Amino acid sequence: MPQTYDLILKGGIVVNHDGRIERDVGVRGGAIAHIGDLSQASAEREINCRGLHILPGVIDTQVHFREPGLDHKEDLESGSRAAAMGGVTAVFEMPNTDPQTTSAEALADKVRRGHHRMHCDFAFWVGGTHENVADVPELERLPGAAGIKVFMGSSTGSLLVEDDQGVAEILRRTRRRSAFHSEDEAMLRERKHLRVEGDPRSHPVWRSAEVALTCTKRLVRLARDTGARIHVLHVTTADEMAFLRDYKDVASVEVTPHHLTLVAPDAYERLGTYVQMNPPVRDEYHRHGIWQGLDEGVADILGSDHAPHLREEKDGTYPNTPSGMTGVQTLVPIMLDHVSKMRLTLERFVDMTSASPRRLFGIARKGRIAVGYDADFTIVDMKRIETITNNWIASKCGWTPYDGQTVTGWPIGTVVRGNVVMWDGALETPSVGEVVRFEETLRTGQ
Secondary structure (H helix, E strand, O other), rough: OOEEEEEEEEEEEEEOOOOEEEEEEEEOOOEEEEEEOOOOOOOEEEEEEEEEEEEOOOEEEEEOOOOOOOOOOHHHHHHHHHHOOOOOEEEOOOOOOOOOOHHHHHHHHHHHHOOOOOOEEEEEEEEEOOOHHHHHHOOOOOOEEEEEEEEEOOOOOOOOOOOOOHHHHHHHHHOOEEEEEEEOOHHHHHHHHHHHEEHHHHHHOOOOOHHHHHHHHHHHHHHHHHHHEEEEEEEEHHHHHHHHOOOOOOOEEOOOOHHHHHHHHHHHHHHHHHHOOOOOOHHHHHHHHHHHHHHOOOOOOEOOOOOOOOOHHHHHOOOOOOOOOOOOOOOOOHHHHHHOOOOOOHHHHHHHHHHHHHHHHHEEEOOOOOOOEEEEEEEEEEEEEEOOHHOOOOOOOOOOOOOOOOEEEEEEEEEEOEEEEEEEEEEEEOOOOOOOOOOHHHHHOO
């Protein structure tokens, strides 16, 4: 008797832990039920994927969707719509909202807001502070918690733990891998005079490579002293990459598409405050160093650091302008274009956007195409040439630093637990998002 499925993806090139092989994939009940020849099977829906690559669903582990409190510039619905339009099937959202995500109540509120309102699956980082340090063991194990996030340098919002004692107290209480914004706050205060009014090119002068490296060295020492696992977000310097290669026992490393793609001073001269980020886009020496860290395997994860602001906010006068840019929707096409230029392999892209997030953060049932795993897929056309435009951006802010950039490689489909959320530029099945589950917290009832 022929087998029946909810969904069959026919004839695509599956890119996974065992290489690239043309296969059919059958989905039943939101999970992968069969991989192989399904020519004799039937399904409620069958999609011809010949000529397309079927990737494990892309997981973006650093986004800022601004809800609650800052939702004039983004919210969980609009940000996740941008994610789905760009081929992203799950996101980890950051705690610098208003109120900040620093309590069980604030986390539960975000989970309620996201459930079946977001277009992709989700988890939320919980902010680590001086005030909630005693609660860290409980907070990091709550349903929907991606872990603890600490700002050692000030960025958007007021979350900040800049002293070694405060960071160490948090690390002593963590059992999961915690994420860190690593810039030395004392140095940032001392160097404020280096900002030049009206000239965003001075942003990387103020927030220098030394500011980042000094903090990262402190952070690694504290992780070693406390026996904690850390995740260093958005590494931007060649110096940090050279340093972190010797500390892979405690430190995982994130890099972003914009730090791999944009370069100073050109980016500042073209885009002005629209390229203003914390930590900043730097010169070619540092961009080359980040790529070297990616090539050598020091860099573990690609995160977008999607951090939108409205045009009227960005159009102010530096330094009285906010740092951040969109990125969740462009992560896949920008990095596939690097694949097309042979800067990295498609397998390495898959490793950094699905396998590594699963491994480092203990994500349950996601991150690979295997029977029993969630049916999350990012389906891409590696030959398709498209031009990224502001009009394509689904974020509330409606702009991208890549406006006008032509890329080779494009997201065709976003499938979340068997739901075809996006296909060929159209949102098909909205608001299916559910909380991501983690192996280390399953016993809490997730």
